[in-house]
Amino acid sequence: MSRLVCVSNRLSIPRKEASAGGLAVGVLAAMRARGGLWFGWSGDLVEGEPAEAELTIRSPVTYATIDLDRGEHELYYAGFANAVLWPTFHYFLNDLRYSEAQYLAYERVNALFARRLVPLLKPDDVIWVHDYHLIPLGQRLREAGVDRRIGFFLHIPFPHIEVLRSLPVYAELVRDLAAYDLVGFQTAADLNAFRAAIEHVYGPEALEPDGRIRIGARRLQAGVFPIGVDVDALQALAIEAQHHETVKRTMTSLLGRKLLIGVDRLDYSKGLVERFQAYERLLETHPENRNRMTLLQIAPLSRTDVRAYAQMRRALEQSAGRINGRFGEADWTPIRYLNRNYPQSLLMGFCRAAQVGVVTPVRDGMNLVAKEFVAAQDPADPGVLVLSTLAGAAREMTNAILVNPYDAKALAHALQAAVRMPLGERRQRHQALLEVLRRNDIHAWHRRFLDTLEGDPAAQASAVRA
């Protein structure tokens, strides 16, 4: 079997503190299963041209990290990746401020990744590039003479062509994506949007009847590979975490009230402002819930150097403060809003103890928290998942209570239905959701992607059909 080389902006080195983020969870699973090289940014900033990659061996994974120049990183990461691509791909065009300087830095950082990666490559490596930070990397590697199979997986949504076209460099991005052998998406909607973008840039003749894409002499594949979770590992964590001191103390402090839980990186795409509004509405319109439930919202800070995130943080602090001031009692805080990072074991313990999982992003590629919440439940007495129709996960998890997060009335209603759902229905829905999770777990995700990339005909057929 050829060696796997994964490339992502950030990586998850065991000796460093784990950070919240879905990409690292997924790539780590693939790397652990198969071993190989994981290349990415060290997390450290320097002044000037960064040195060669530093290798850290943690068998079966070798981590190769490079530092980035502080100014370049600001333009590439806080700038083009997170203030241009992230909002555009999540349909937030209001705050879009395009800057050519940021795009050029994005290009330069991708070229740097290619320069530093090429000397580490072996002749039969298979290369898997992850996410929107690194769209041009495949093309840069091709220019450096790399002719191995290179795949790309987009963890976030791919927008409709009419939204994508707002970016002055949309055609360059589509051409860069076409340099890969396989481009993977979370949902069929993302794949269709990509195919429409290919048609827009290259014309209808680029789309072949068998689903492949032909550009000149090159052919590439695009497919749907919904990311999943490690169900057994999460179940084991959740069961063990019940005995964790912090989980026990937290449950005691609720004095028998129902627990609603949200766990999200603090990001405007996660719908927290809308979630707090709906919760306020629930307390307003269903007063019987007052002093009977608590919303525990865990929201570790992310991308604090991007302006839109600081604004949203202030709005949430005000909202939580207002709700607690308006409805709280001396012995009851309606929302416990925490901007801190917890170990995953504790998160799973909180999820298992909760009656309702509130996963209501206003746009999300997949959303792993929805799947983690279901995996953490006790099948004999499971909690209920309230899930946004605008998360990729909603396409598979049709037995959750599905709701449009922009509709405060409907969301309040969904929360009410969730806390009141009888045991029989909870069990039935949970069992159906667990089956979906098992059918398409994290191992199936990386196996299917890599089998397709490496040319397994059975995997290819299923990727094209998906």
Ligand code: GDG
């Ligand atoms: C991107 C896409 C797609 C959260 N808080 C803590 C913590 N987390 C973990 C969760 C989960 C992960 O972070 C978040 O994953 P999501 O999928 O929910 O969201 P993104 O970070 O936006 O991920 C997303 C994903 O990539 C994978 O393809 O699903 O659509 O946006 O695993 O549990 N982990 C720890 N402490 C926390 O406080 N340890």
